[in-house]
Amino acid sequence: MCSTPGSSKNENFEDFYSEVKQIEKRDAVLTSQQQINRLLRPGSTYFNLNPFEVLQLEPDASVQEIKKKYRSLSILCHPDKNQDNKEQAQQAFEVINRAYKVLSNDITRKKCLDVYEEAKDRTDHMIAEKKKKLKKEGRGDETIPEDDADKYKHSIYVMVMKLFADMERRRQQLETRDMEERKRKRETEIEEEEKKKADKEWQKNFEESRQNRVQSWHSFQSGSSSSKKAKKQKKSLAFNPPKLKPEMR
Template identity: 75%
Template sequence: MSFNERPTTSKDTSFDSFYTEVKEIEKRDSVLTSSQQIDRLLRPGSTYFNLNPFEVLQIEPSATVEEIKKRYRTLSILVHPDKNQDNKDRAQTAFDIINRAWKTLENDVTRKKCLDVYEEAKERTDHMIAEKKKEASKRE
């Protein structure tokens, strides 16, 4: 163990378990029905949630353009207004959201900007978690 490392605590294990559970929920949600996908994209707070095109398309930032395209096609067919006649207005809004996410990620420049924002947010979050763990270990 190096100088900066510390032994794994039950809190670390709990966080890892929590994170794994979140990823499993995301994976489960990726197979929602068309009406469930429309609800997911239009739920309260979706204005902010939908700013992240990776979240909109339910795909990892490390995905290739081909994987992103495949996911876009799957979701766009699922929420397409023609396939959701009973909910056409909401379906059109959801379809537009998915289309906007695809347009953002298919372009190399805008995809790189999204990845840069994602990486910065991840680094900040990792730093904040490390600081919280450090504070918690001082109190123990």
């Protein structure tokens, strides 16, 4: 039975309508709580390092698509909209905001796209090595899992997550190193300040003791002079009996 132009249009419409319904069904399950659960699920610390993963976007998403997705997710996860689960909603809301800040900045978004490019290059290299090995073993006609488009895409996805995790580890290491360096620097500064303080205190005590020593010496000198004068005066005031002259006969 040949199809008429009208029936062809109906089939196209039915396909379109079916696709729309599938999209609506998929989006319908993305409730506020489910989005919060997704963003705070076990392992989310690593999943959420990828801002495209957080906002459920492909890396080729336009700036407008990024803004649109951010608005919809931020509304769903806003704490005011989730009064019964305000604390978790706040955490999810902050995750969404961080991801949007990264992707709304041209420089940081470019860095994220570079991660995807590197992930693709590494995956392609891994596939080439696998095929090279099969060929060397005389099994060049065999296929590998990554020949399937979905599995190839999943391999890139896994590599992307690994690269983001590696970046985060390096960032934490640099942060720890920087923190330790600042701590050592501060400890050195405190040590130098305490040394200066101790030197200043010693100098102060030395000057005070020096002044005391000088005053003591002056007092001693003054006392010695007074003693000599007193002795002299006492000696001068002492009674000296006259010498007896021999009697002349």
